[in-house]
Amino acid sequence: MEKIVIKNQDETNSEIIIEKGLVKNLENYLNEDKKYFLITNTTLFKLYPEIIAKFDKDRVIVVKDGEKYKNQKTFNYITDKLLKAKIERKDAIVALSGGVVGDLAGYVASSILRGVELIQIPTTLLAMCDSSIGGKTGYNTKYGKNLVGSFYFAKKVLIDTDFLKTLKESQYKCGLGEIVKYAFIEKSCKHPVSYGLLDILYEKSTYDIKLEIDKIVSICVNLKAKVVELDKKEGGLRKVLNFGHTFAHAFETLSNYKGMCHGEAVAYGMKCAFKLAKEKEFIDEEYYKKALCVIDKFKLTTKELKFKKEQIINLMKQDKKVLDNKINLILPVESALVEIFDNIEEPFVEACLP
Ligand SMILES: NC(=O)c1ccc[n+]([C@@H]2O[C@H](COP(=O)([O-])OP(=O)(O)OC[C@H]3O[C@@H](n4cnc5c(N)ncnc54)[C@H](O)[C@@H]3O)[C@@H](O)[C@H]2O)c1
Ligand SMILES: [Zn+2]
Structure with a gap:
């Protein structure tokens, strides 16, 4: 297991953990007393039922797969679902995904109730090496890519390279x-x-x-x-x-x-x-x-x-x-x-x- 900490001036450090097979024991990285809301897409929902099953089914939000859904409409869809499920400030959002849902879920986490804890579980090579790290969040508008968003560091980024086994060669x-x-x-x-x-x-x-x-x-x-x-x-x-x-x-x-x-x-x-x-x-x-x-x-x-x-x-x-x-x-x-x-x-x- 490798742990990398990005230090911030305040107490909001961002911790990155890299460990093969980590997600099988996801509970070890989550806090028993906390409510976690999972945000993922239809592809990962089908590919990884055993991970989805670790979350309360009322707290799983699945969005359509594709860059074209990285928009305000999907953002609103997610925030509506979270508010309906009565998310509270002490709860956390888990993004299980590549960069598209990761960016969107990150922006949701940064803005809903003025900010709740964010955990990123990147599932593509690009998300593991790049998009899940560094706090950039957001969505696309008709004026261009990533034009609405914020800087919001994930509390934890959990990297499990076992996800790469199901990734298409083109995505690799x-x-x-x-x-x-x-x-x-x-x-x-x-x-x-x-x-x-x-x-x-x-x-x-x-x-x-x-x-x-x-x-x-x-x-x-x-x-x-x-x-x-x-x-x-x-x-x-x-x-x-x-x-x-x-x-x-x-x-x-x-x-x-x-x-x-x-x-x-x-x-x-x-x-x-x-x-x-x-x-x-x-x-x-x-x-x-x-x-x-x-x-x-x-x-x-x-x-x-x-x-x-x-x-x-x-x-x-x-x-x-x-x-x-x-x-x-x-x-x-x-x-x-x-x-x-x-x-x-x-x-x-x-x-x-x-
Ligand atoms: N925040 C940042 O700093 C930053 C940096 C670079 C890119 N980005 C953003 O990242 C996005 C691109 O991310 P991406 O390349 O991960 O695309 P993506 O999230 O669309 O994922 C690519 C495809 O792979 C599928 N997939 C994901 N994980 C899989 C797995 N383990 N097995 C099988 N299929 C899987 C997805 O469903 C999707 O169809 C862009 O929107 C870009 O703007 C953000
Ligand atoms: Zn790039």
């Missing part, structure tokens, strides 16, 4: 995109331990990486936990987590969030960032080749993107603040280290696009 890939990102930003995360994630991903076969996924999840969680502890509300350091994302968000918008998952979009984005950094001579040819080798290993960028460069640039300008027509970017500068640049000229950005 989405998580791998973010894992590769952590490898390229490791030194920027200011974690005192040097894990060498990039070399692990570079040297091992994809088969071995899958076998060692517990260790890799643990590394990613440790890195993210450190970054968000140092920067709770995205004032500065957290920006390194957005490596590849300014490009990725443009690709996701242009593809209408279809045909490409977030992790794949991030992989395309990281490739652009590496190309640009090489052109600018921030990195040498050797690191460039190594980086591409790692991204290609996971077959995250196998499709040919056919977006217009002008459209990509326009969207990238919307994504981040633009000064004098210069786009804000996070770029690699040496092995596992990135820096934030606000002075990259548009022609350089254009030249690195697919």
Whole structure:
């Protein structure tokens, strides 16, 4: 069992526990005297009846599966159910899910009765390594993704990699995109331990990486936990987590969030960032080749993107603040280290696009 604590100034520390098979003994992590309300989706409800059965059936809320349901309507559905079931401030919400329900349930927990305890049980690779950690919650609106929400740290994040056994290969890939990102930003995360994630991903076969996924999840969680502890509300350091994302968000918008998952979009984005950094001579040819080798290993960028460069640039300008027509970017500068640049000229950005 591994325990990682994200310290807050007040008593609201966030505890992350990583243990294979943990959920089988979920009761050990819950408080007998507390009422727990479970929020999950239809897919997990069917896949994991033995976990659902651990909760009082009047306190289980099941929402439809899909990013398109991460909206105000589902938020209202959940809060209505909770209020009808007479949730009280001393009760807690448990989110059993990937990032979609996790973000929604987190926002519900942060706002219902002005805040009740939240426990996250992430069930996708992406949620384990990324979305369940760091306190970002919210839902999508017609104006864009995640535009309504809050920062609200889960009291506990319980990570059990046994959930990955039922995850579809395509969903696994989405998580791998973010894992590769952590490898390229490791030194920027200011974690005192040097894990060498990039070399692990570079040297091992994809088969071995899958076998060692517990260790890799643990590394990613440790890195993210450190970054968000140092920067709770995205004032500065957290920006390194957005490596590849300014490009990725443009690709996701242009593809209408279809045909490409977030992790794949991030992989395309990281490739652009590496190309640009090489052109600018921030990195040498050797690191460039190594980086591409790692991204290609996971077959995250196998499709040919056919977006217009002008459209990509326009969207990238919307994504981040633009000064004098210069786009804000996070770029690699040496092995596992990135820096934030606000002075990259548009022609350089254009030249690195697919
Ligand atoms: N809060 C954050 O910091 C943060 C960070 C990154 C992403 N996100 C958000 O996360 C969301 C994406 O999360 P996601 O990729 O986990 O998607 P998701 O929650 O939609 O899960 C993907 C699919 O896998 C299914 N699934 C989940 N666990 C499973 C399991 N163990 N076995 C079989 N199927 C399973 C789900 O039902 C769903 O169909 C996006 O909405 C994104 O905005 C949030
Ligand atoms: Zn991401």
